[in-house]
Amino acid sequence: MSEAAFDDSEINQEDDSQEDVMTPAELIAKLEEAWLNEKFSPELQENKSEVVECVMEQLTHMESNLQRVKKGDTKASIHRMEVDRIRFVLTSYLRSRLQKIEKFFPHVLEREKSRADGEPSLLSPEEFAFAKEYYDNTEAYLKAVALKRMPPNLQSIDMLKAVPEPCLDSFVFLRVKEKQENILIEPETDDQREYVVDLEEGSQHLMRYRTIAPLISNGAVKLI
Amino acid sequence: MDPSEVEFLAEKELVKIVPNFSLDKIYLIGGDLGPFNPGLPVDVPLWLALNFKQRQKCRIIPPDWMDVEKLEEIRELEKREEAFTPVPSPYYMELTKLLLNHASDNIPKADEIRTLVKDIWDTRIAKLRLSADSFISQQEAHAKLDNLTLLEINTIREFLLNSLNCMFKLRSNLQAGSSGRTFTDY
Amino acid sequence: MMFCEKAVELVRELQRLSDGQLPAFNEDGLRQVLQEMESLYDQNQADVNEAKAGRSDFIPSIKLRHSCLLRNQRCVTAYLYDRLLRIRALRWEYGSVLPANVRFHMCAEEVEWFSQYKKSLASFMRSIGGGEGLDITQDMKPPKSLYIQVRCIKDHGEFEIDDGTIILLKKNSQHFLPRWKCEHLIRQGVLEHVLS
Numbered sequence A: 001m002s003e004a005a006f007d008d009s010e011i012n013q014e015d016d017s018q019e020d021v022m023t024p025a026e027l028i029a030k031l032e033e034a035w036l037n038e039k040f041s042p043e044l045q046e047n048k049s050e051v052v053e054c055v056m057e058q059l060t061h062m063e064s065n066l067q068r069v070k071k072g073d074t075k076a077s078i079h080r081m082e083v084d085r086i087r088f089v090l091t092s093y094l095r096s097r098l099q100k101i102e103k104f105f106p107h108v109l110e111r112e113k114s115r116a117d118g119e120p121s122l123l124s125p126e127e128f129a130f131a132k133e134y135y136d137n138t139e140a141y142l143k144a145v146a147l148k149r150m151p152p153n154l155q156s157i158d159m160l161k162a163v164p165e166p167c168l169d170s171f172v173f174l175r176v177k178e179k180q181e182n183i184l185i186e187p188e189t190d191d192q193r194e195y196v197v198d199l200e201e202g203s204q205h206l207m208r209y210r211t212i213a214p215l216i217s218n219g220a221v222k223l224i
Numbered sequence B: 001m002d003p004s005e006v007e008f009l010a011e012k013e014l015v016k017i018v019p020n021f022s023l024d025k026i027y028l029i030g031g032d033l034g035p036f037n038p039g040l041p042v043d044v045p046l047w048l049a050l051n052f053k054q055r056q057k058c059r060i061i062p063p064d065w066m067d068v069e070k071l072e073e074i075r076e077l078e079k080r081e082e083a084f085t086p087v088p089s090p091y092y093m094e095l096t097k098l099l100l101n102h103a104s105d106n107i108p109k110a111d112e113i114r115t116l117v118k119d120i121w122d123t124r125i126a127k128l129r130l131s132a133d134s135f136i137s138q139q140e141a142h143a144k145l146d147n148l149t150l151l152e153i154n155t156i157r158e159f160l161l162n163s164l165n166c167m168f169k170l171r172s173n174l175q176a177g178s179s180g181r182t183f184t185d186y
Numbered sequence C: 001m002m003f004c005e006k007a008v009e010l011v012r013e014l015q016r017l018s019d020g021q022l023p024a025f026n027e028d029g030l031r032q033v034l035q036e037m038e039s040l041y042d043q044n045q046a047d048v049n050e051a052k053a054g055r056s057d058f059i060p061s062i063k064l065r066h067s068c069l070l071r072n073q074r075c076v077t078a079y080l081y082d083r084l085l086r087i088r089a090l091r092w093e094y095g096s097v098l099p100a101n102v103r104f105h106m107c108a109e110e111v112e113w114f115s116q117y118k119k120s121l122a123s124f125m126r127s128i129g130g131g132e133g134l135d136i137t138q139d140m141k142p143p144k145s146l147y148i149q150v151r152c153i154k155d156h157g158e159f160e161i162d163d164g165t166i167i168l169l170k171k172n173s174q175h176f177l178p179r180w181k182c183e184h185l186i187r188q189g190v191l192e193h194v195l196s
Helices: A024-040 A049-067 A074-103 A105-113 A125-145 A209-217 B003-010 B046-054 B068-080 B092-106 B110-137 B150-176 C005-016 C027-052 C056-094 C100-104 C108-131 C179-187
Strands: A171-176 A180-185 A195-199 A204-208 A221-223 B014-019 B026-028 B031-033 B042-045 B058-061 B142-144 C147-152 C157-160 C166-169 C174-178 C191-193
Touching (some): A024 A049, A024 A074, A024 A221, A049 A074, A074 A105, A074 A125, A074 B003, A074 B026, A105 A125, A125 C108, A171 A209, A180 A209, A204 A209, A209 A221, B003 B092, B003 B150, B014 B046, B031 B042, B042 B046, B046 B058, B058 B092, B092 B110, B110 B150, C005 C027, C027 C056, C056 C100, C056 C108, C147 C179, C166 C174, C174 C179, C179 C191
Antiparallel strands (some): A171 A204, A171 A221, A180 A195, A204 B142, B014 B042, B026 B031, C147 C174, C147 C191, C157 C166
């Protein structure tokens, strides 16, 4: 066990010439945060294509190194376990996004359409392609099997109305990463009053998604 | 969230092991580990510690707090205080479970520890149920939940969030009442 | 019979079953709803002409029929859409080839929708990570680095475990294997978990 055939000492030390580059560990932390945010939020979050691509690169690089290692090497088996763990987070992240895209496809596409120039895109290019195909496929199906056999004024449906929207009034659990002051809490009932709270760094809260949605995309809070 | 996913996150926590083998530093994507030398304690993530342990390649040193005296203090404090007291680890329950299931021979007084942690957990979950109950009955819009762990939140997540959503829908139906459609194209 | 009853029955038919089940496509039920819609529409066409000619007392019944038409349309699309969601879920459960009893319950258009869905999903997965490709239908559960004791129930031949070691899975032999590696063999009945 003492002599490891697998020399991994170079793998993660390639780009330290550039400053400001995320370390692989920071990259993985980013992916995990995006994963949990996506899992716990009622609506689709901004896409993190760069993170996905960088993680994929890391995994591919590591896997190709592992190909060259002789069987039964201890270091290699540890690397394999880590690769499996990261691949799980990555696929689970992409799955929860895809699930929301399928669940809310007309709304997701509508938001993408009405997005202002410069505003970050909700969908990655491949997710956008998928969402459009899903829309067309589903619409074509409904037409073929039923709508075209209905009276002339009922042969189409408004997908935006037919498919439920994400409920932004859902409650979420969150942890604060950067202190936020004066967050307005709207009343639940007519006899309550609105009030403001400060979100201290490190504190945890239960509140409506709508209230803190922008704080997720700028990284000030994370969902738990 | 599936409990197996909470456990997955807990497995990232570092624990100290005493290896019985030598191995150079490992450059994992998530950070460096080692070097490993026989008899010299070293920090590794729990997933790796458990793997080594099962293959009899190490002894696990239990975390400082996994100690009867310390846990007794925590238990008393948890019972005394109305609020949630700080826990020794954000994954105290999962760590206890995993270490006691797979490395109990490395943990002195394992049975007592299991009971103490279970007591602490039960006290906290009872508090959590009470607060969830009052959150709903008071129709609160915001609650501070410091010191709650992910696993604890997970035990009430679905039930609480579904109830709140359901109540919200009932209330907004009561208030709106005017979502009448207009039929224009007969 | 009351209007829309058939359409509501379609919806109920799915509601009665748990999420994972796909009953046979109810072509007959669908046809009956469409027939009802046709006759409602024809009656309305006739009455609308009368109403235009001054018979304003026809308007309430026109409105009623139109509401029924919309409700029928809504129930039918809900029925069809819910079936798609079930078929989609089965894709994630069984992989790209659905079991025969499921396929048997699908109508031709559903088969078409499903094959298009598979295509979209495959091209999505191929393009992940700037064209690198990643099968996201794998790794559904968190990996476990733990090992378990297993017994071989039938001969299976050679089997490569994660660190590259090759072992022979012979009937009645016992092995200490990574759990995540043998879970599918346990499900297939090749191995059984030996509880100590």
